[in-house]
Amino acid sequence: MEEVPKHKENSTEELILKAAKLVFSRKGMAGARMQEIADEAGINKALLHYYFRSKENLFNAVFYDLLGNIQKKFLGILNSEMDLFSKIRNFFTGYTDFLQENSFLPGFIINELNQDPEKMINHFRDAGIKPPPKLILQIKEEVQKGNIIQIDPMQLLMNMLSLAIFPVLAAPLLKGILEAKEGDFDQLMEKRKRELPEWFINSIMKK
Amino acid sequence: MEEVPKHKENSTEELILKAAKLVFSRKGMAGARMQEIADEAGINKALLHYYFRSKENLFNAVFYDLLGNIQKKFLGILNSEMDLFSKIRNFFTGYTDFLQENSFLPGFIINELNQDPEKMINHFRDAGIKPPPKLILQIKEEVQKGNIIQIDPMQLLMNMLSLAIFPVLAAPLLKGILEAKEGDFDQLMEKRKRELPEWFINSIMKK
DNA sequence: TTTTAGTTTAACCAACTGGTCAAAAGTAAA
DNA sequence: TTTACTTTTGACCAGTTGGTTAAACTAAAA
Numbered sequence: 001m002e003e004v005p006k007h008k009e010n011s012t013e014e015l016i017l018k019a020a021k022l023v024f025s026r027k028g029m030a031g032a033r034m035q036e037i038a039d040e041a042g043i044n045k046a047l048l049h050y051y052f053r054s055k056e057n058l059f060n061a062v063f064y065d066l067l068g069n070i071q072k073k074f075l076g077i078l079n080s081e082m083d084l085f086s087k088i089r090n091f092f093t094g095y096t097d098f099l100q101e102n103s104f105l106p107g108f109i110i111n112e113l114n115q116d117p118e119k120m121i122n123h124f125r126d127a128g129i130k131p132p133p134k135l136i137l138q139i140k141e142e143v144q145k146g147n148i149i150q151i152d153p154m155q156l157l158m159n160m161l162s163l164a165i166f167p168v169l170a171a172p173l174l175k176g177i178l179e180a181k182e183g184d185f186d187q188l189m190e191k192r193k194r195e196l197p198e199w200f201i202n203s204i205m206k207k
Numbered sequence: 208m209e210e211v212p213k214h215k216e217n218s219t220e221e222l223i224l225k226a227a228k229l230v231f232s233r234k235g236m237a238g239a240r241m242q243e244i245a246d247e248a249g250i251n252k253a254l255l256h257y258y259f260r261s262k263e264n265l266f267n268a269v270f271y272d273l274l275g276n277i278q279k280k281f282l283g284i285l286n287s288e289m290d291l292f293s294k295i296r297n298f299f300t301g302y303t304d305f306l307q308e309n310s311f312l313p314g315f316i317i318n319e320l321n322q323d324p325e326k327m328i329n330h331f332r333d334a335g336i337k338p339p340p341k342l343i344l345q346i347k348e349e350v351q352k353g354n355i356i357q358i359d360p361m362q363l364l365m366n367m368l369s370l371a372i373f374p375v376l377a378a379p380l381l382k383g384i385l386e387a388k389e390g391d392f393d394q395l396m397e398k399r400k401r402e403l404p405e406w407f408i409n410s411i412m413k414k
Numbered sequence: 415t416t417t418t419a420g421t422t423t424a425a426c427c428a429a430c431t432g433g434t435c436a437a438a439a440g441t442a443a444a
Numbered sequence: 445t446t447t448a449c450t451t452t453t454g455a456c457c458a459g460t461t462g463g464t465t466a467a468a469c470t471a472a473a474a
Contacts, residue, residue: 110377
């Protein structure tokens with residue numbers, strides 16, 4: 001019997017996970033070094049193996065933590081009871097915020113996806129991440145009602161994901177390439193967050 | 208004085224580059240093993256170092272080769288003399304084809320981008336890759352003429368890139384997640400190639 | 415045939431990597 | 445203080461990695 005539900009504020013385990021998240025996302029599974037993670041956490045390397053038996057274990061712990069975040073934030077909105085347009089607005093703003101706070105996440109996933117696609121797919125399956133049925137249904141309904149243009153729900157979903165995720169994914173590069181010509185990239189992204197949802201909703205409305 | 212302009216059809220050097228391209232794109236710089244590249248090329252590991260002095264050299268050779276392809280294909284279309292709408296259509300179909308043939312490329316770039324953003328940005332700068340001025344100008348003109356909606360050229364460009372690149376980038380994952388529900392993913396992508404340009408053009412036309 | 419230059423190989427090496435272990439240091443109840 | 449335990453550490457190890465080297469092979473030139 002334990003007294004408190006385990007308050008893991010700044011426990012060593014949390015320190016390690018935080019450091020690992022940082023290093024894994026910068027260097028990927030293959031490029032990350034256990035020593036670097038230990039340094040980042042300010043502890044001994046052997047302690048990593050005391051808490052998480054192997055590098056792969058540590059990696060999985062980090063990864064599942066991140067998948068949980070996606071699950072909560074991403075599918076939370078898309079499966080909610082909101083009407084379609086509010087949902088789309090909420091998705092773009094909420095998801096953009098979430099991605100900017102975890103800007104390493106998409107690159108991290110793409111990185112590992114290249115190394116072992118099957119493994120990554122299974123991880124997503126295990127986490128129960130799938131096309132949100134509620135959203136798919138809503139799109140079909142709105143198409144049938146004639147409120148939005150004739151469009152395959154899956155294509156619409158892919159468009160939403162593309163428009164929201166890619167800019168964050170390629171941000172460092174876009175920043176380097178565009179910033180010379182255009183002013184501040186962050187400002188560009190702020191403007192995007194405001195204008196993108198309205199443009200997108202407009203693009204699927206019937207004329 | 209050499210007789211022929213160096214016909215490097217199946218020379219050892221070409222064999223190595225081809226093998227390296229394959230392995231680097233699967234595993235990334237850090238994950239790739241010189242031995243694996245040698246095996247893939249069917250040669251001895253020492254021979255790699257005979258042709259390309261180091262792993263980094265080999266990596267750069269592969270990378271510049273790929274950047275050249277992007278430069279030719281991507282900026283070739285966007286900087287051409289075509290009118291805006293033809294250009295957009297050409298971009299989506301041509302770029303999608305190109306990406307599907309080189310489906311490892313985006314992931315490869317994102318991967319290395321995470322490891323060392325500055326390095327990647329400089330590579331792109333050196334290769335002269337930048338927002339295509341011709342396209343930017345055309346968009347501004349069409350906005351002014353009132354032919355398309357009020358939109359920042361840079362946002363429009365980002366939308367185009369997002370919609371074209373992301374699905375290829377995430378293809379293995381989308382395939383695994385969507386395929387269970389929807390039929391063939393490749394069929395979905397074929398449909399996308401046909402419908403995306405028209406939907407996109409429609410989305411920027413004035414109502 | 416001999417020479418010469420470029421190509422290919424097996425064997426080797428120093429540095430690094432994930433992982434282990436026994437012992438030390440901390441902790442809290444008895 | 446003693447005991448029993450968890451946490452933390454430095455030293456170490458076996459396997460792997462990028463890279464080297466000297467010798468063998470190849471074929472055209474002399």
